Amino acid sequence: MIEAPLDLTPRSNADFWAGQLEAEVLPTGTLRRTGGGHITELPGFAEGAWWVQDVAATLPVRLLGDIAGKRVADLCAAPGGKTMQLCAAGAQVTAVDISGRRMERLGENLARAGLSAELVTADASKWTAAKMFDAILLDAPCTGTGTLRRHPDIAWLKDEEDVGRLTLTQDRLLLRAVDLLKPGGTLIYAVCSLQEDEGPARVHGLLARDRRLHRVSVLPAELPGLAEAITPNGDVRTFPSMWPERGGMDGFYIARLKL
Numbered sequence: 001m002i003e004a005p006l007d008l009t010p011r012s013n014a015d016f017w018a019g020q021l022e023a024e025v026l027p028t029g030t031l032r033r034t035g036g037g038h039i040t041e042l043p044g045f046a047e048g049a050w051w052v053q054d055v056a057a058t059l060p061v062r063l064l065g066d067i068a069g070k071r072v073a074d075l076c077a078a079p080g081g082k083t084m085q086l087c088a089a090g091a092q093v094t095a096v097d098i099s100g101r102r103m104e105r106l107g108e109n110l111a112r113a114g115l116s117a118e119l120v121t122a123d124a125s126k127w128t129a130a131k132m133f134d135a136i137l138l139d140a141p142c143t144g145t146g147t148l149r150r151h152p153d154i155a156w157l158k159d160e161e162d163v164g165r166l167t168l169t170q171d172r173l174l175l176r177a178v179d180l181l182k183p184g185g186t187l188i189y190a191v192c193s194l195q196e197d198e199g200p201a202r203v204h205g206l207l208a209r210d211r212r213l214h215r216v217s218v219l220p221a222e223l224p225g226l227a228e229a230i231t232p233n234g235d236v237r238t239f240p241s242m243w244p245e246r247g248g249m250d251g252f253y254i255a256r257l258k259l
């Protein structure tokens with residue numbers, strides 16, 4: 001197995017921080033460092049100028065386009081890599097997660113970067129909001145089989161039973177996400193799993209049950225250098241084998257739907 005490189009998402013000034021960190025700027029804006037070193041000792045860590053996030057994990061928020069000033073809910077938010085992206089892009093963010101401990105970490109991460117969001121510790125499948133959202137990001141809990149190179153233990157810890165249990169949770173969260181969306185709003189569904197059941201099958205089922213929703217295909221121009229990740233349906237599927245000359249990426253499935 002190839003060791004995963006260290007990917008960092010800059011809050012801004014990608015070229016400046018690439019120089020400071022001796023990192024390559026990937027076509028989608030992620031800074032990739034191949035040298036070692038302790039994360040907390042790297043320049044810019046203390047002031048939250050960047051955060052650790054695999055290049056593939058940055059794509060779900062990227063697919064929301066211009067979200068400056070929009071009301072966005074991040075329904076499975078902790079530890080907050082994607083919440084930080086949403087805030088840095090100027091959205092008005094509500095971050096929800098079921099885990100109090102993980103939410104605490106999210107709060108610390110936001111504070112270090114000088115970013116802010118409304119933080120809610122709750123089961124997102126039961127949570128209600130006073131006002132609907134322009135956009136929802138559902139980065140659902142999953143088996144994580146797309147991140148095996150970073151977490152090889154997943155191969156032993158997760159089995160078919162986990163997939164069955166998780167798909168039920170994913171469906172419940174998707175249903176609630178749709179309820180929280182304004183008419184015309186955008187829903188991004190993402191999982192860092194390579195399992196068909198956790199990705200395309202969940203979206204296929206949702207679209208079949210709720211005819212108000214439709215898929216908004218991802219266009220090559222939205223994913224510089226990564227057009228190969230766009231499926232015939234217009235969803236995104238990344239694999240650890242993509243960008244092999246640069247060190248690969250995590251496996252993700254992402255779909256963009258509109259109400």
Ligand SMILES: C[S@@+](CC[C@H](N)C(=O)[O-])C[C@H]1O[C@@H](n2cnc3c(N)ncnc32)[C@H](O)[C@@H]1O
Binds near residue numbers: 122140
């Ligand atoms: C894939 S992780 C999210 C990663 C995060 N979006 C990021 O970019 O850092 C999934 C998260 O879902 C949370 N979760 C699981 N079930 C949930 C539920 N029913 N409601 C809200 N959050 C839930 C977990 O606590 C976990 O933090």
